[in-house]
């Protein structure tokens with residue numbers, strides 16, 4: 001079948017509910033590139049939405065998975081321990097942002113892991129309610145749809161969802177300045193109203209501390225706009241949790257595993273979560289997710305109350321071991337710092353360049369989790385995205401505001417980063433012209 005015939009077949013037979021950036025068909029991937037059926041090679045600054053963080057088909061990860069396929073594919077953790085599962089825990093322990101995080105539960109997807117964290121929090125605290133951040137994304141199951149507050153499309157017409165979920169604004173400081181100089185295009189965003197105060201008010205007005213099991217937060221807001229919080233915010237949330245016997249759950253599905261330049265984003269603020277949720281980058285594309293917490297909390301759950309057929313699949317775990325090793329062997333975090341500075345430097349320069357500055361509202365992010373928010377009302381982000389596509393490069397938009405997010409592989413070479421920066425720069429300039 002030709003590339004266009006295959007794409008037509010896909011359009012006819014694949015569920016329409018799946019949004020798609022491109023109607024092309026990916027045939028293979030290698031490093032920072034994907035190759036489409038028909039031969040078109042594209043620079044991939046999406047990593048399959050922050051998953052193939054070590055590049056497509058990283059050789060050591062592929063080798064580890066291939067070797068595991070010949071030994072054991074399915075071990076079923078409800079039947080017995082299996083070796084790669086335990087080896088992965090050994091590899092992850094030294095990477096955890098706090099030594100108290102030492103007991104693991106593996107799942108398949110991010111959403112399932114978020115739900116596992118909620119189950120644990122409810123069980124351990126014997127409380128029901130969950131507080132989430134406006135703008136957050138936690139998944140597409142009934143529980144996580146209720147917790148997702150980034151776009152209405154994710155939950156529209158799918159109710160009733162999981163009850164007991166309350167929300168407060170995330171400190172989205174760029175939007176705060178818009179609200180201050182309001183041109184009527186935006187609603188009133190968070191910081192002006194003090195997000196910490198809002199959390200305290202929520203606990204007084206809507207969900208009492210005695211009913212509230214956990215606050216779930218993405219330390220850097222992902223689908224909601226790639227927004228790092230201000231310096232003190234997470235420490236204050238931790239304080240509120242401690243004062244009220246509420247657990248702090250960090251959803252690092254998107255911002256974890258080196259994406260922000262630290263192994264886990266929460267390390268930027270030195271805050272300890274009670275439960276950490278991981279997925280995406282953990283196995284570089286093999287389906288795997290995890291929660292980690294302290295032993296006495298995890299051990300409150302009754303044997304038999306947790307598990308799942310494919311949870312912690314042996315091949316995915318073997319891939320995860322190779323990912324953890326690559327972080328050490330290849331000095332990934334150093335590359336994130338260097339390449340992130342290059343990309344951010346280019347975006348900052350575009351913001352101050354008189355040819356393009358009017359289009360750019362905000363440049364922000366940490367490491368290689370960077371965003372370019374455009375001046376509202378012109379659809380600039382989608383236009384820049386389309387120009388990048390024309391130039392054989394994949395980039396993603398995000399949030400309800402007009403924002404592009406850049407998620408290149410964490411081990412991208414200097415050359416590929418230079419090429420990506422050049423394409424994005426040209427795309428911005430062409431849209432501005």
Ligand code: PMP
Nearest residue numbers: 109110111137138139222253254
């Ligand atoms: N949490 C966050 C922060 C995410 O970004 C995502 C996925 N974009 C999820 C949870 C859900 O993960 P999955 O799609 O694997 O269920």
